[in-house]
Amino acid sequence: xxxxxxxxxxxxxxxxxxxxxxxxxxxxxxxxxxxxxxxxxxxxxxxxxxxxxxxxxxxxxxxxxxxxxxxxxxxxxxxxxxxxxxxxxxxxxxxxxxxxxxxxxxxxxxxxxxxx
Amino acid sequence: xxxxxxxxxxxxxxxxxxxxxxxxxxxxxxxxxxxxxxxxxxxxxxxxxxxxxxxxxxxxxxxxxxxxxxxxxxxxxxxxxxxxxxxxxxxxxxxxxxxxxxxxxxxxxxxxxx
Numbered sequence: 001x002x003x004x005x006x007x008x009x010x011x012x013x014x015x016x017x018x019x020x021x022x023x024x025x026x027x028x029x030x031x032x033x034x035x036x037x038x039x040x041x042x043x044x045x046x047x048x049x050x051x052x053x054x055x056x057x058x059x060x061x062x063x064x065x066x067x068x069x070x071x072x073x074x075x076x077x078x079x080x081x082x083x084x085x086x087x088x089x090x091x092x093x094x095x096x097x098x099x100x101x102x103x104x105x106x107x108x109x110x111x112x113x114x115x116x
Numbered sequence: 117x118x119x120x121x122x123x124x125x126x127x128x129x130x131x132x133x134x135x136x137x138x139x140x141x142x143x144x145x146x147x148x149x150x151x152x153x154x155x156x157x158x159x160x161x162x163x164x165x166x167x168x169x170x171x172x173x174x175x176x177x178x179x180x181x182x183x184x185x186x187x188x189x190x191x192x193x194x195x196x197x198x199x200x201x202x203x204x205x206x207x208x209x210x211x212x213x214x215x216x217x218x219x220x221x222x223x224x225x226x227x228x229x230x
């Protein structure tokens with residue numbers, strides 16, 4: 001199957017700082033990338049969808065100025081959590097979709113963000 | 117509004133027996149259904165899927181059944197193995213502007229007891 005990586009896998013930061021998370025598709029071109037957030041013992045909640053070269057589409061309730069998404073190339077999308085606060089602590093997972101499989105998204109391993 | 121529901125948050129099964137995980141959905145626009153397996157602090161791993169035009173798909177020990185009229189699907193694992201212990205997410209997708217938008221259920225934690 002296709003491989004998606006995320007970096008970093010775990011980040012701890014102070015409140016008020018910004019954190020950037022990278023998502024890369026390693027062996028295929030990802031036309032569309034998705035960013036999910038998972039709270040403990042809860043489902044994966046879609047935050048936003050980004051198509052290469054265009055602005056991301058955010059789900060209802062997700063602050064676009066808080067969670068900046070950039071999808072500058074077919075293999076890289078970044079999520080920047082700006083002015084992070086403790087309530088932003090969560091597990092962030094990206095997935096990538098490309099024409100190799102219409103129905104399947106390929107998930108990254110996730111990034112654990114802890115804001116102190 | 118939870119469009120994909122997994123009403124059992126946890127399930128315990130003896131090794132060698134059958135595990136049945138259930139999922140219900142409300143959106144009739146969903147046309148593809150998937151099951152993912154997830155370990156803590158890892159991304160989901162694709163397990164098996166089924167198109168809305170089918171009612172059964174089998175892959176080794178895993179079988180997914182779809183009942184469209186009841187908007188219900190289930191994942192059967194037989195025989196269950198201790199390595200199957202994980203959280204299983206049911207997911208449903210619909211076409212959204214050229215790609216499939218996926219909605220996840222809340223997950224069922226499966227424990228297979230040796």
